[in-house]
Amino acid sequence: MLVKLLSIWLLFIHSSWEMIPDDDSSCYQQCFHQPPEACPNPGSACRCRQLTNCKRAAVCCDINDDNFQDALKCGNFTADSVEALHIRNATLDELNISLPLWRRLRLRYMTITDGHIRSVAGEFAKHSVVSCLNLSSNGIGKFERRALVYLHNLSFLDLSRNNLSEVPSFKMEGPMKLDISENPSMMCSSVQKALNRSDITFIKENSTVCFKSTEYHWFNSTDIIELSQLKRLQEIETECYKNCTCKPHRLDIVMGKSPTFTVAMNCSGAKMLSLPVPLPLNTDTLDVSNNNITSLKELSHESYQHLMFLYADNNQIRSIQPLEGTKFMSNFDTLSLRNNKIKTIETYLLSNIRFYRTDSTRHMNLGLNKLTCDCSTARDFKVWLLTKFEHIRDYEELWCDNMNVRVIDLDETKLCQGEQEWTDYIYYVITVEVLLLVGLIAKVSYDYWVFKTSGYLPWPASKMPKLPCDWLCE
Template identity: 75%
Template sequence: MTITDGKIKRVAGEFAKHSVVSCLNLSSNGIHKFERRSLVNLFNLSFLDLSQNNLSEVPSFKMEGAVKLDISANPSLMCASVEQTLNRSDILFKNENLTACLEPAGFHWFNTTESIKVSELKRIQQLEKDCFKNCTCERYGLELIIGKPSTFSIKMNCSGVKLLSLPVPLPERTRSLDVTNNNITSLKELSDVSYQYLSYLYADNNQIMSISLLEGTKFMNNFETLSLRNNKIKTIETYLLSNIKFYRTDSTRRLNLGQNKLMCDCSTARDFKVWLLTKTEHIRDYRDIECENTNIRVINLDQNEMCQVQQDWTYHVYYVIAAEVFLLVGLITKVSYDYWVFKTAGYLPWPASKMPKLPCDWLCE
């Protein structure tokens, strides 16, 4: 049955039960709505062409059996409806490359939608099925890239699955990774190329001992949230944190380091504490960072007390160096004076004249 190039806006009623129609072409009519049961009685349906209409959702048709479906060129078609159809393995899309749907872009300040290819929906569904072992993957949001088709980013959850290291490789365009409550000891996998799109890393309650391996990674420059609460971090490299650009006008970038017990020293009190207090807007748990060797919070460290031993030792070194320089200058001056007296008067002044001769004096004579 073919009814095309008409001005049909709505399909009402339903086909009779056990209808023998197997190929139905209703393309190019401007249809925007089917009643719920219009097509459900077409048990012999094998081809359905609804292209070039104004549908916002895919109408219901027979629940089982293979069907070749063409829904291309429906500019108002919503992706939520298309995904329900994609869940059926027996549906074959005709003109898939020309088939797109609308997905809410998720902007907070105005309502907008983005056109998504059906092939992209199929890709994201396959990624969700083929996620890293024991982890779950779901779409995180739309990636809007100028000059390129819109694509989905991935949110991956691997919390509490007894991981010993960060998962590698990540699914394509993974934006968020949750690995809390595992036994991860290192962040070295962040340098892997599959982490290039990662912006959010939640790694609380692990065994991570250092953040030094973050140096030079793309993640360090691009992250929005890095949460490392309750790990085994003992030393914080202030120079590494100083390279993070925290903008005063942008408070979305977050760094969580609370419940780590550091080995505090003069550098911690003089450098890290000062840096920490200037970034409290971005490090909300700064009060929870403590010292293991002093049992006090980093923000309460007294620089004079922590650096006292080092300063006293430094000053002693300066005194020793100054004394050595003074003695050296005095010795050179005395030797020069003795030489001048000997050349002009012919004798050595005291105490040079009283010093016993040494076996090596014949070299000078």
């Protein structure tokens, strides 16, 4: 019975000891970060020391390639004696975390800051229990590919103020806080991969930027991209129209405004009967080719105000008249309406389009539409077409529906012959009427003058019967 009670008491003492934290929790703020004052005395031969105010914690300072291992050994660090370590002002060509001294320690908090380290080599052991790793302010330029992959307990990683171009690989799952701020050479393509993970929370987003990559053509207007702008990329896909795909197109930089991504939306072959409404915010490119769309009336919707590129080939569109008065007609760069059901193209609408001299700016595709050709087509539209052929690149593919001839081959003298003869006749009639009116005014004036001077009306005015209105003259 006594032995049983003693066992219960020892178990209680052991459980209570486990419940009492070994260290002061205030020591482990910011992943165990100590000020320069905590360093060993400058005259001390050993550049590492264990702290008296924080149990199982140590600080090393002024470490270099020559004294690195000796400094750790003289500190008499063991797996039981140290679980938090801060190394300040380390000057190393390479931080090799595969060395036996790192595997011997069972660190939970590992901090190496304010030094000069070119690269991180090796990899943490599979049994590592590091949960907080701070390697900030060292100028680190490279991590070996698998350096951090075995840190399964990692919950905080600070790589700020270095020269990294890529986010190193780390554990594949579980929530984690990540600080990669102030790495001016960081590539956006690498940051984007980290952003795709929902379990990562970025620290200091306002000072986190990335450098554009040649693989991403939508970074064509600036070199430095903010993290908030990259996050916008994730939102683009969620805002996309059903059965369509949305991708970033470019980054617009406007003085005095925050940079914004424009969206390219692809709805080709989506079996649509009308243009999609609404478009995602800042959509400037829309591809609705190979559908059954019959009208462009949705272009007047407010969500189309930023649209510049519209590809609507191989549809059932019958008229371009809904384009009149839309912002698209003033802003567009490309309008492609090939192989539709357009019968009439209103020249007055096209005449308001301001084309530029360069071929690469603002153009239309209208080919494979069969128009109803008449005198107006030959006299007006054909002339407009030939004067803008640099911008209407498929102008030779416009045909007439009521005759087997291309629009650019229409003969105005033949199509407008009947109308010209009728016009000439009308002019003759008007001329005769004007002459008769002038003669009538002259005869009335002469009769009035004769009546006033001689007192009688000349013939034939004297033979005309009196009218009810004659009393006005009398």
